[in-house]
Amino acid sequence: MFLKSFSRSSISRYHSLTRLPTINQLFKDVSIKKYKGNDIIPELNCFIQSIKTLKNVTFLDVYDGTTSKPLKLVINNNNEAIPLTDLKMGQSLSICNWKIKETPSRLQEFELSQTENSKITILGEISIDYPLQKKQKLTVPYLRSIPLLKYKSNYFASLIRFRSLLQTQLIKLLTKQDFIMCNPPILTSNDTEGNNETFKTIPKNLNLTVSTQLHLEILAQNLKNVFTITPCFRAEMSDTGRHLAEFWMLELESTNLSKLQDLLDCVKYLMIDTADSLLAQESIDDILPNDTQLPSATLNKEEIKERWRHLSNPENWKQITYTEAVNILQENHPSPPTWGESLSSEHEKFLAETYFNSEKGAFVLISQYPKNIKPFYMKHNLENDKVVDCFDMIFPGGMGEVAGGSIREVDIDTLQKAIGIDQSTDLDWYVELRKLGSLPRGGFGIGLERLIAYLFGLQNVKDAIPFFRVMKDKVSF
Amino acid sequence: MFLKSFSRSSISRYHSLTRLPTINQLFKDVSIKKYKGNDIIPELNCFIQSIKTLKNVTFLDVYDGTTSKPLKLVINNNNEAIPLTDLKMGQSLSICNWKIKETPSRLQEFELSQTENSKITILGEISIDYPLQKKQKLTVPYLRSIPLLKYKSNYFASLIRFRSLLQTQLIKLLTKQDFIMCNPPILTSNDTEGNNETFKTIPKNLNLTVSTQLHLEILAQNLKNVFTITPCFRAEMSDTGRHLAEFWMLELESTNLSKLQDLLDCVKYLMIDTADSLLAQESIDDILPNDTQLPSATLNKEEIKERWRHLSNPENWKQITYTEAVNILQENHPSPPTWGESLSSEHEKFLAETYFNSEKGAFVLISQYPKNIKPFYMKHNLENDKVVDCFDMIFPGGMGEVAGGSIREVDIDTLQKAIGIDQSTDLDWYVELRKLGSLPRGGFGIGLERLIAYLFGLQNVKDAIPFFRVMKDKVSF
Numbered sequence: 018m019f020l021k022s023f024s025r026s027s028i029s030r031y032h033s034l035t036r037l038p039t040i041n042q043l044f045k046d047v048s049i050k051k052y053k054g055n056d057i058i059p060e061l062n063c064f065i066q067s068i069k070t071l072k073n074v075t076f077l078d079v080y081d082g083t084t085s086k087p088l089k090l091v092i093n094n095n096n097e098a099i100p101l102t103d104l105k106m107g108q109s110l111s112i113c114n115w116k117i118k119e120t121p122s123r124l125q126e127f128e129l130s131q132t133e134n135s136k137i138t139i140l141g142e143i144s145i146d147y148p149l150q151k152k153q154k155l156t157v158p159y160l161r162s163i164p165l166l167k168y169k170s171n172y173f174a175s176l177i178r179f180r181s182l183l184q185t186q187l188i189k190l191l192t193k194q195d196f197i198m199c200n201p202p203i204l205t206s207n208d209t210e211g212n213n214e215t216f217k218t219i220p221k222n223l224n225l226t227v228s229t230q231l232h233l234e235i236l237a238q239n240l241k242n243v244f245t246i247t248p249c250f251r252a253e254m255s256d257t258g259r260h261l262a263e264f265w266m267l268e269l270e271s272t273n274l275s276k277l278q279d280l281l282d283c284v285k286y287l288m289i290d291t292a293d294s295l296l297a298q299e300s301i302d303d304i305l306p307n308d309t310q311l312p313s314a315t316l317n318k319e320e321i322k323e324r325w326r327h328l329s330n331p332e333n334w335k336q337i338t339y340t341e342a343v344n345i346l347q348e349n350h351p352s353p354p355t356w357g358e359s360l361s362s363e364h365e366k367f368l369a370e371t372y373f374n375s376e377k378g379a380f381v382l383i384s385q386y387p388k389n390i391k392p393f394y395m396k397h398n399l400e401n402d403k404v405v406d407c408f409d410m411i412f413p414g415g416m417g418e419v420a421g422g423s424i425r426e427v428d429i430d431t432l433q434k435a436i437g438i439d440q441s442t443d444l445d446w447y448v449e450l451r452k453l454g455s456l457p458r459g460g461f462g463i464g465l466e467r468l469i470a471y472l473f474g475l476q477n478v479k480d481a482i483p484f485f486r487v488m489k490d491k492v493s494f
Numbered sequence: 495m496f497l498k499s500f501s502r503s504s505i506s507r508y509h510s511l512t513r514l515p516t517i518n519q520l521f522k523d524v525s526i527k528k529y530k531g532n533d534i535i536p537e538l539n540c541f542i543q544s545i546k547t548l549k550n551v552t553f554l555d556v557y558d559g560t561t562s563k564p565l566k567l568v569i570n571n572n573n574e575a576i577p578l579t580d581l582k583m584g585q586s587l588s589i590c591n592w593k594i595k596e597t598p599s600r601l602q603e604f605e606l607s608q609t610e611n612s613k614i615t616i617l618g619e620i621s622i623d624y625p626l627q628k629k630q631k632l633t634v635p636y637l638r639s640i641p642l643l644k645y646k647s648n649y650f651a652s653l654i655r656f657r658s659l660l661q662t663q664l665i666k667l668l669t670k671q672d673f674i675m676c677n678p679p680i681l682t683s684n685d686t687e688g689n690n691e692t693f694k695t696i697p698k699n700l701n702l703t704v705s706t707q708l709h710l711e712i713l714a715q716n717l718k719n720v721f722t723i724t725p726c727f728r729a730e731m732s733d734t735g736r737h738l739a740e741f742w743m744l745e746l747e748s749t750n751l752s753k754l755q756d757l758l759d760c761v762k763y764l765m766i767d768t769a770d771s772l773l774a775q776e777s778i779d780d781i782l783p784n785d786t787q788l789p790s791a792t793l794n795k796e797e798i799k800e801r802w803r804h805l806s807n808p809e810n811w812k813q814i815t816y817t818e819a820v821n822i823l824q825e826n827h828p829s830p831p832t833w834g835e836s837l838s839s840e841h842e843k844f845l846a847e848t849y850f851n852s853e854k855g856a857f858v859l860i861s862q863y864p865k866n867i868k869p870f871y872m873k874h875n876l877e878n879d880k881v882v883d884c885f886d887m888i889f890p891g892g893m894g895e896v897a898g899g900s901i902r903e904v905d906i907d908t909l910q911k912a913i914g915i916d917q918s919t920d921l922d923w924y925v926e927l928r929k930l931g932s933l934p935r936g937g938f939g940i941g942l943e944r945l946i947a948y949l950f951g952l953q954n955v956k957d958a959i960p961f962f963r964v965m966k967d968k969v970s971f
Contacts, residue, residue: 031667031770032763035750039672039718062718062749064931081749082717083672107931109715141904141932165927168716177717181675185665190508195516195560198658202961203680203725204693204740206969216681216695218702220729223969225695225702232961232971238586239645240559240654241516241539248680248725252697262698263681272539272558273512286509293508427618446971450642454541454584455618484679484709492683492700494709494923 037062041083041303047117047127054119058129062140063088064109064169067151070094075101079110082174084303089128090115092137099137106150107169109141155312157480164484164494172315175306177483180469182304184246186294187267190287196242196269201232203248207443210392214252216262225250228462229268231394231447234425237270237458238450244269246465256489258477259362259416263486265465275457277406277424281382284410284420284461285334288380292329295472296322316474324414324472327377335379337368339386339404345372359390360409362417369413378413393435394447395423396459408461412471416478419468422461427451514539518560518780524594524604531596535606539617540565541586541646544628547571552578556587559651561780566605567592569614576614583627584646586618632789634957641961641971649792652783654960657946659781661723663771664744667764673719673746678709680725684920689869691729693739702727705939706745708871708924711902714747714935715927721746723942733966735954736839736893740963742942752934754883754901758859761887761897761938762811765857769806772949773799793951801891801949804854812856814845816863816881822849836867837886839894846890855890870912871924872900873936885938889948893955896945899938904928 037060046052063079066087073094078087090112092099113136115129148163149155149170160167167173188198204223208215209231216225229247236243249266274280295301305318316324327333337345342360346353350367354360360383373379385404388397395405407423426432429451436444466481479485486492514537515523523529540556543564550571555564567589569576590613592606625640626632626647637644644650665675681700685692693702706724713720726743751757772778782795793801804810814822819837823830827844831837837860850856862881865874872882884900903909906928913921943958956962963969
């Protein structure tokens with residue numbers, strides 16, 4: 018009966034793609050009573066998270082990265098079949114023929130207990146002093162410095178599980194609403210905004226895309242609602258907690274978004290819906306990290322969910338124009354901008370974390386910036402020729418600008434003038450597009466790592482991507 | 495009542511992200527009786543697909559790329575509010591205040607009829623002789639040559655809708671089975687297999703990844719089941735219908751796949767499950783192209799679905815070793831390989847389309863190739879030291895190799911020997927990984943464009959990606 022449950026027709030009408038189970042599947046199967054007490058688990062691969070030896074028994078917590086809950090094995094100390102004295106934290110194991118034993122503990126619905134046929138085989142030794150000892154207090158910068166090992170920690174494994182969940186939720190929310198997922202090119206002949214440091218390629222001298230927006234517009238013009246989750250590249254020397262040379266963006270473009278207020282509502286409710294959908298996830302506690310193994314200066318499970326609740330509450334959202342922002346800063350900030358200048362990250366931080374004085378900060382949509390500090394493709398405001406119909410979305414929590422977007426200029430003369438003459442060869446096609454049954458449209462790009470950093474309480478976007486790339490560091494793998 | 499239905503709480507508990515509807519949403523809403531006859535549609539953006547003028551009325555088919563079904567407007571010819579004589583195919587329109595009128599036609603559940611307040615406003619003119627005339631017979635190579643216009647065709651728009659659906663289905667199937675979606679880096683210091691033409695970047699002299707497998711192994715070692723859908727880059731000069739300089743791969747890696755047969759079953763059932771899930775899609779007929787507007791030499795809706803049924807039938811799958819393949823070819827092919835040589839695409843084609851003589855070809859898993867013609871990371875077969883535990887997945891229909899994979903070598907000495915001494919600096923970390931609580935693992939990469947080409951019946955992968963990049967052509971946008 019047990020073997021059947023891993024057979025090729027157990028998961029709805031689809032086949033189980035791997036013969037061996039994950040620890041997460043095991044917990045789920047026990048919770049739906051697919052396994053009960055005394056059922057035997059024939060085989061499982063995992064690694065040792067902790068070892069606790071008492072007089073007669075040893076408790077072995079094993080982990081496989083698929084859930085934050087460890088699986089507990091109870092081993093008799095006097096059984097010679099188990100190589101107890103060889104076991105070390107971090108080692109990887111194959112465990113065979115262990116029996117499910119239901120437990121009354123709250124944290125753990127069951128443990129695995131030994132049978133006559135139970136085996137533990139060490140599959141992978143660990144050649145170093147394992148740094149992830151349970152009693153050692155870890156820091157995020159330390160874990161960041163050991164890329165081959167950091168995902169053995171509950172915290173970084175949780176980050177990867179969360180990034181996966183966030184992406185699938187975004188895709189679900191958007192495709193349900195008739196947004197089509199696309200993959201615009203990474204290799205391009207332009208640099209989108211005209212003022213970015215790009216990576217060029219050998220051979221071919223092409224740019225790695227800094228944003229796929231221009232190509233998305235071709236698709237939006239003909240397919241209405243499109244989006245992509247795509248890598249983008251900027252060869253900027255900035256070395257801050259908010260910049261990466263290789264990062265991912267959710268970019269969205271729609272011919273149903275032709276008015277600035279519609280665009281602002283779209284990005285705001287996409288964020289609110291995302292927070293709601295994360296909070297509604299059944300398995301969210303198994304995805305987020307365990308409180309007991311948190312590195313210092315990180316948020317725990319409840320604090321992370323509190324951020325999501327804060328984001329999902331429309332009352333924490335503010336909408337102001339750039340001009341209003343400048344006025345607020347001139348009245349309240351020690352070194353304010355003058356109208357026409359860019360807002361610094363300090364100005365943005367002041368607005369989102371100090372001025373709009375909700376306890377945990379506000380999500381601020383700043384609209385209609387001066388055209389001189391924004392890219393050529395943004396639509397000139399019809400009532401005030403000095404500003405464009407654009408926005409930046411500022412988050413509290415240290416990340417600042419998480420998204421930016423605009424209504425796109427579709428008037429050919431205005432666009433051509435904004436591009437200027439010197440760049441016209443590269444962007445001829447972009448102007449031409451306006452002559453081919455064009456529609457008004459708008460869109461935005463959300464920096465995925467900055468969004469993840471806010472949602473998880475990270476202080477550095479380097480931790481929000483599996484393996485980070487920045488201009489300053491040598492890439493050694 | 496109508497306005498409410500577009501309000502910010504209409505779609506389950508989530509907000510509608512755009513105020514205006516899509517034509518696809520309109521068809522759905524009518525089919526579930528959310529709209530009935532005489533309801534008014536206040537505003538919709540679209541473009542003209544065809545115009546048919548009779549004595550008293552004009553039939554206008556409009557389209558917005560979200561469904562293959564056109565929406566029909568019935569216009570009285572003597573109404574001066576509608577600029578009938580200015581209307582041209584390909585133009586984009588705003589249509590306001592049209593009334594839903596249910597129709598008995600099979601193709602169309604309803605049409606839009608005129609009211610006193612109905613308006614049509616031309617939003618985007620078309621500056622050229624519109625090439626997508628209904629009576630003109632189009633070809634795929636011609637459409638490919640007009641990238642700014644090709645997605646106005648039902649066929650190419652359908653391809654984008656299908657690519658989106660395929661990706662979301664793959665993500666759904668895999669995440670349901672505890673596979674975690676990851677984004678390994680694009681910029682790397684190695685070239686994965688040691689014999690690929692790579693793009694290098696200025697500055698930094700990094701390679702654009704040719705496969706993310708090596709980094710996925712770090713994640714799989716600690717998170718068990720991982721996958722990515724990622725762009726990859728090869729600067730190969732090959733100019734065939736099967737090669738792109740920039741392409742997307744589904745790459746999957748798992749420590750639950752430590753035996754070759756498990757790996758073969760995984761890729762096979764992933765393909766079978768994908769075909770099943772596409773066939774089970776409710777909206778599939780609206781995603782696939784209309785029969786009436788097919789370019790020449792393409793498959794129609796039913797022929798496409800027939801391919802999926804063929805793929806989903808396990809009887810059409812064959813599994814042989816490389817040695818068996820060589821024997822078959824030596825007995826049956828005019829210019830066979832000798833043992834130890836690579837199989838050419840002609841050999842693969844012969845096996846999948848001629849030798850395994852099912853009418854529509856077979857899906858052939860060829861395993862255990864000679865180690866000398868395969869990359870360093872493949873596990874040496876324990877019984878036969880001359881071969882490695884790998885496979886290529888060959889599809890009929892012209893695409894040949896659609897996937898390749900292997901069990902990974904985890905024995906440090908064998909691996910180090912396979913890498914050789916000269917490359918050891920770049921790959922030190924990959925060897926080191928085996929010393930850090932390693933687990934046996936396997937994985938594969940599926941070329942997304944080749945898979946799409948098979949599933950849609952394309953003859954060229956250039957059509958399976960929104961905007962293709964090949965080494966031969968100048969990239970002009």
